[in-house]
Amino acid sequence: MASSDRSGARTICDLMGKAAIFQRGFNQAWVWSWPAFALVFLLGFIVFLAGAGSPYLQRTVTAMLINVCIVVGFYLFVGNSGIFSFGHISFVAIGAYVSGLLTIAPDTKHILLPNLPAVMAGWELSTPAGIAVGGLAAAAMAAVLAVPLMRMSGIGASIATLGVLIIVIVVIGNLTSITGGLSGMLGLPLDTTMSSALLCACIAIAGAYIFQRSGSGLLLRASREDVAAATSLGINIWRERSIAFVLSAFLTGLGGGLFGHFVGAINPDAFYVGMTVTVSAMLIIGGVRSLTGAVLGTILVSALTEILGNTALFHLPIPPGVSTVALATLMLGILIFRPQGITSGAELKWVDPRGLGAWLSSRLPAARVRPGESGR
């Protein structure tokens, strides 16, 4: 009896020990993944609120979520590598066009794009599959481009990515038999809903967060701070940059597919400098070097554009174009006065609820510790 009691006690102790280890592991995992969860919760909350709103509000929120997907994908490369890319919108375009080619019904395609090569004319996939393949196509293009492009750094790389954007847009504009040329591609199934956009935004956030905390992401961040030091430590910068470039292209491509199925008609002009400016502004205003910045920047800019663009809201005659000027001014102001954006490059920090009281009381003026009482 006694021995079995003891073994029972041992088992309990053992279990408690394991539970403690598990608890600690869980706490660590929670603290580790907190910023990503917080952002997902935030978006989920916005969608929850919008669910009760008007269809117009829901459309606005959907557009914002698509932008979150694109901006987070853009951030994954720019934020971690420190290279500002002007070419990412070409991946958005690839995602949208590939998904469009795959999902428009063959009968419709026959009418809209009569000169389409026979192989492509027969393609028909469901919209989610089309969007996924669009993302993969963008990633594949990035993998090919990475071989030469990721060898460059700084301004050279930025100008080269600008070149990529122009090449892609010119090719799309001239491949009339496949893309519909300058007049664009019509009839994409309008299947992007608020929940599908939320899903993709969450995938993008999770992907970007896991990457930036992964070995590859940390090596890339090291190379961003000091190329020479990173190289001397044996980091293969080309490899880490390429990984980020391909992942980033996949996420931006997904965003492109969502965008295509959101607006239904796409043309090369939609994916040129205008979208590049908007997406860059969202990332710069939020903070180029943090995922939190990418998401918050997108939410803030979307809200700002919506409020200033919506004249009915104030019953004031705000001329169209004021929102663009405001956006440009805000972007310039942030660059001058707070170059790392509103988040200053930081992620959200997990605040332990048990420490919260102490932290609060240390912040409140009344509870400030006087010199004589320090150390209490």
Add this chain to the structure above:
Amino acid sequence: MNLFLQSLIDALSFAGVYALIALGIALIFGVMNLVNFAHGELVMVAGYVFFLLQGAPWPLVIVATVCAAVITALLMERVAFRPVRSADPTTLLVTSFAVSFLLQSIAMLTMGARPKSIEVPAFVGESIAIGGLRVPKLELVTIALAFVLLMALNVFLRRTALGRQMRAAAEDFQMARVLGVRADTIVAMAFALSGILAGCLAVIYVAQTASVSPVIGLQLVLIGFVSTVIGGLGSLEGAAIGGFVLGFLTVMIQTILPPELRGYRDAVVFAIVITILLIRPHGLLGSLRRSDYL
């Protein structure tokens, strides 16, 4: 032979314009490592001043146009670029991108998005016959103006104290400052010069197209980027030569490419640019100075 000469004159007038844009960008890159995305917007602002002053005597309009570009350039430097001068080149590039976007959106807000047409004097459209060739007067004026400006800039940079200080600053900004070159003066001077180049360019541009719209800056600034990349970022001679090379290349590609592929001209040009950036990152001529921003 006639066709060849005709293309040569076309190419020269293209090349002169391209060299002017490239120099405006290279001057500023030289002194502060800033690839100025907003350079095209100087031309746009000057173009609108030209539009607003229509009807006034021509010399006055031209002087006002150039002044407008210079003032905009100086304002741009003071308000946007001076606070971020010590930032890394990428931040500078992004800042100029934001400035460009701001000026463009202001132009759209105040002047509207549609192109404004401008009346130009009739002689601009005339051409003269030289030995069996019909040469548009405008092309001759363009070539002459580009030539004069390039020569004047050359004299300024080589013969005057300020110009020499500027070349020194373009070589090594820190060292030049240590030796007593005043940073603010030199940078402001570089912007003023790029403003003069942009103002003259605006006059040529308006005379050629007889219109101005908020988005003309982009095409121009792209041409400037390509030329400076061909000549090697940071080298003034390189930029001028890069402009000439690009001007000839554009005319050549236009004549060589079969008509059904002409639409791809820009794609071909940028593919060449990326190749140059890869294999000759210091430009086709390969400046001897090893720069650390590429």
